[in-house]
Amino acid sequence: MPKTTRVVTKPGRPKGERTRENILRAAVDLASLEGLEGLTIGRLADELKMSKSGLFAHFGSKQDLQLAIVGMAREIFKERVIRPALAKSPGMPRVRELCDRWLSHVEEKVFAGGCFFTAASFEFDSRPGPVRTAIVEAMQQWLATLTRAIEESQKAGHIQTSLIAERFALEIYSMAMGAHWAFQLLDQKTALVNARETILARLRSEARIAL
Amino acid sequence: MPKTTRVVTKPGRPKGERTRENILRAAVDLASLEGLEGLTIGRLADELKMSKSGLFAHFGSKQDLQLAIVGMAREIFKERVIRPALAKSPGMPRVRELCDRWLSHVEEKVFAGGCFFTAASFEFDSRPGPVRTAIVEAMQQWLATLTRAIEESQKAGHIQTSLIAERFALEIYSMAMGAHWAFQLLDQKTALVNARETILARLRSEARIAL
DNA sequence: CATAAAAACGAACGTTCGTGCTATTATTGT
């Protein structure tokens, strides 16, 4: 008699760890759609065909679940936006790749409801507590990454040194956020394509090299 | 014996109408803090020292309450941002005033939790239904107002005619939204002042007149 | 293969949600 046990998920790691990850992957998507606070444990459990209590046991509280979701979202974002951009050479190519990947991750619905952190930002900007703090940290790191890439561009002579890198970074990200807004709320299908143009034009206006 | 009845709120209109307005004024603030969905009727009733059912009777359902809140927020926004800007002469002065007033209404906390519509945008961009539709309409009107002001500036020879007004409007609003984000989430106290500079610089770069 | 540990479940807790009723209190028009 042959083995009849079907392996649904690759083993290796203990089972609890695997399901925890499955939960978080689904949770990130659901949270990007309904919000981190709007997400409920019952709804998430249904989605995964699990019992509420079985799911809940992986996290001690809803707040801990929320913090874990933010952590998972950070990893996904790092994987899909930051890491590929850091593979590009420092200077203008890296700046452009950061912008491009950010817009792509919205376009390709890496998070089902658009950029997880943009949504979380506006949901939690008036909700003090550990979750807000975690979101702030993630966002500060993102802005710092963009700022550093701009500074490198300045050092490499690709961008005017008269600019304040951090403010220019905010300006760039603002345009990306605006595109996200027009895309997700107003259903402007060209918003992300337009944003690539707009950002490129803005970079060009401060560039010391041809783009 | 003199009259001892104190008039707490000015009469004239029927009482129900007055309390309804009071409810909505408080609701707009609360919704800007906790979100339109996050806001609960019980919480709002407590805030106003009313019974849940007494408050509820003014609206047939939570959704109707949400729609009424959006309507009230529109009126407040119109009063505090649009109307003063339309008082300025068409062309660049009006464009600048629109930007200025928008940033001011965040700075002065016209809505307790920052711009009501910006928050509502990101909360409802993945929640189909009448509420989302109402938010979309309000936002389209805002963008149309800004677009029209830019077009007038072009006709008046204040701004380069090669620009696509609607896209430039989105660009401007994006920077305002970015400032809102840095101000509300990251607590960058200079964000709004910076945004005035950044927007002015952007306008200058497309202007045919001195700014 | 047996056994200890880990994971998932089902039921129930107290609370709050939105939403109906019914009764009472305030306001309004005459």
Add this chain to the structure above:
DNA sequence: ACAATAATAGCACGAACGTTCGTTTTTATG
């Protein structure tokens, strides 16, 4: 001032919330 009417309160409902607990099932290990 009084009757008609509108506004508010009180109470209750079923559902869903986050959370706890004891039990059962599954997994990993000697």
